[in-house]
Structure formats: C-alpha cells, structure tokens
Amino acid sequence: MSQYIHVAENEGNEPMEVPSEDDGTLLLTTLSAQFPGACGLKYRNHETGTIRGLRLSDGRLYPPDTDWGRQVYIVVFPKGEKTNKENSHTSSEPTLLVKPYKRFERQKCSDLIVLGLPWKSSEDDLRKYFQQFGELLMVQVKKDPKSGQSKGFGFVRFAEYDSQVKCMSQRHMIDGRWCDVRIPNSKEGAQQMMNRKVFVGRCTEEMTAEDLRQYFSKFGEVVDVFIPKPFRAFAFVSFADPETAQGLCGEDHIIKGASVHISGAAPKASEKYDRRMVPSHGHVPYQGSWGPGRGGNPNHTNSNLGVAGGIGNNMGIGNLGLGALQLNHAMLAAAQAVLSSQTGWGPLGLTHQSGGATTNGDQLVVATTTAAPHSISTSYAPAPMGTSNGAVVTGAGGGNNSFLGWGNQSAEMPPAPHTVTTSQVPSWGSMPAKAGSGWN
C-alpha cells in the first residue's frame, strides 16, 4: 500500500514527504522529481549508529523493513554532484566536477507553451495529461474571454526542471491531436542588461506592492516596487543589488497563483518600439563592465546587440552537448563584436519561420535554434524555441551552419570557452522553410 515517506536532503534538514507506490516501494523517479540528481536513499540506523543504504533495484527503492516507518531518510547524490547549497559550506568537497559553464546554466523551469490543443481540451485535461511528467505548478488554456472558446494553446509549468526536459523532448498526443511543447517566444532575448530594476509582467490586479515586495525580498533587498495605476498588468521591482535583479531576469515566478514573467526593465523610451521587433527590451546596450560602454544611444542601431536569450533551458535535451554554448558574457561579447558592424537587431524572434536566411550582407546572425519540425524525433530533440545557443554562425539559406569562432575579441572581453567546437552547433538545414518571415 502507498504511504508517505519522510525524506530530507541532509541529516537535520527539514524532511519532505514523498509517496511510495502501492507495492510499498519508492520509485527513484519520484525521489528525483523532488531531489533532482538523487540516486538513492540512506538512513541512520539508531541501533548501530551507522548509516545504512537502501536497496535499489529496477529503479525502485525498497524499505528497510516491511514498511518505511516514520524515520527520516536521507537523499543520496552521486559523488561530486552535491547540491550548490551544500557546496557553499562544505569546503572539503572538491568542486572539480563542476564544469566551467555550470555557472551560466539555469536549470530552472519556465512556463512552457502547449501548441495545437484540441478546442475541447480543458485545463483539467491538460493537467491530467502533463502530470505524468512531474508535478505541475500551473496549467492554463488560453480562451477567448467572450466566448470561452479555447484558442488552441495553453501554458504549463513544472515544478522540476527534469520534468520540463522530459516533457519537451517529445511530442504529445492530447485528446486526439499532436501537440507541441516549447519555450514561449516571450523568453527570447532574455538576457538583460545589468540593472537593478526588473520588469514584472503578467501581474494580476490582486498583487499589491506589498505582495511583490514580500515575494521578491527572498531574493534580495527590495528597494522599490512600482505598480502603474490604473492597472496595467505589470510592475517594476528594484533591488539593492543589481546581481539580484539580473539573476531573476528571464524567469517566471508564481505569485498569488499567477505566473509572472521577469525581465530587465527597459527605459521608457523603448515603449515606442514593437516588442516583437526588438526582443525583450534588449535594444539598449548592455551597461555592465564589459559591453560597448555606458551611455550608448539606444536608438542608434549600431549600438544594438541582438542576442537571443533562453539561458540554459535546453540543457540535457537530446544530449547535444550544448552546454558550452549557453549564453554567457563571453558569447555576448563575441556576438557583439560581430554584430556591431551589422544593421542592428536581427529578426531573432522569427528565424524559425524562415529557415535561416535573415540579415543581408555576410549573413552573420546569432543563432536561434528555434522551432522544431514535427518530424524530428526525440533522439535528435531540437532546442526549443527561444533557447538559443548564442553562437555566431553562418545562417544563410538554412544550409549547414558553421561556427565562426569568437571573432576578434578585444582585450576587455572575457575569454571564450575553449570547449566550443563546430560539431556542437547543430544544423537545422533540414528544417522545412516556410514562406514569409513576417519581417518587412
């Protein structure tokens, strides 16, 4: 019979309850859903005082006795893969196994768009279907407010990144139709400039300034919250530390049951731009220590830098080994070096529609490996939309893209990762091109 088992990440930590199966075993997947990376369980045997490991067979953990009892079990992680939390205060543990690009990886969930839903599918239907991948924090079916009719797409949000990866690695048959799950376009260009103020989109009217302050204070000191009146469904939150703000950019958070999107706050002048043409307020030069410098005129195209964001969202998908290509400062700098001679923003948000032919001239674009053709199998799972690799490639005509290297980096630029090779840039040349890029 099923019961709840008390599990903690470390001895002395607050335990959480995870459910066992009907046969009394605990699925390793259940455990790793709550403790990503977990590979086993152990507990302290109070008769002998020693730590005792649990039997693991066929992905199932077996209780030490006939049942699990009320004791607290400790999660076992593979050696060298302890949690960050732990690494920060156990200096004895060597951190050699932490790959250099880990710091730029964001194994965090984001909202996922579900495309192609049957008109009749409800949020309940979606929840029932998607919970097979893991705990869901949010399910939405977008409907016409008047008729209540579904628009045929929705959003889901998983609690665990592993669930998200698993979910995005395949197509989905939902109520008789094949549906696609992708990172929404709104995640594109998620890289934001160093700023202490963030834009909080999709706010609900229930969210007060105090709510927002309270919520965001757990990430750092909040120095200001601004909610426009009348209600405009967004807010600005300013932190004392720009790093805090920066760290939140590109993320979705759930506040009062609603999914808000956090991105860098743009100057008011940007409001005249169509956001679809200028992804994520990003047309302002990066204002950190390594960019083109402060004070650039945001309206001057040559100071613009087009880099599709999507940070780390495709890690682990299809084992493409794209980790080293995750967007980071070095890549931004390199891309910037190339693009500064271009005519400003590339049509980053829509390259997935045009098969790659984008800008004029030398066809240097910042790669956006975006929409997946339906025929691509999970063994070659494409990067989801908006999860750019950030690499500079030749993009003309949808042919075999080749990595151009890092260009001529100036001395102020951080070193590029040395692990990048051409083989790590997937070719999307086989993707079907569609007529009309939508850009004019």
Place this chain on the structure above:
DNA sequence: GTTGAGCGTT
C-alpha cells in the same frame, strides 16, 4: 455552430 499557425490583458 466554423478554425489549426501561433505566443500569455506589458
């Protein structure tokens, strides 16, 4: 009551 590429009351 119809439809089938897209992108969330910024």
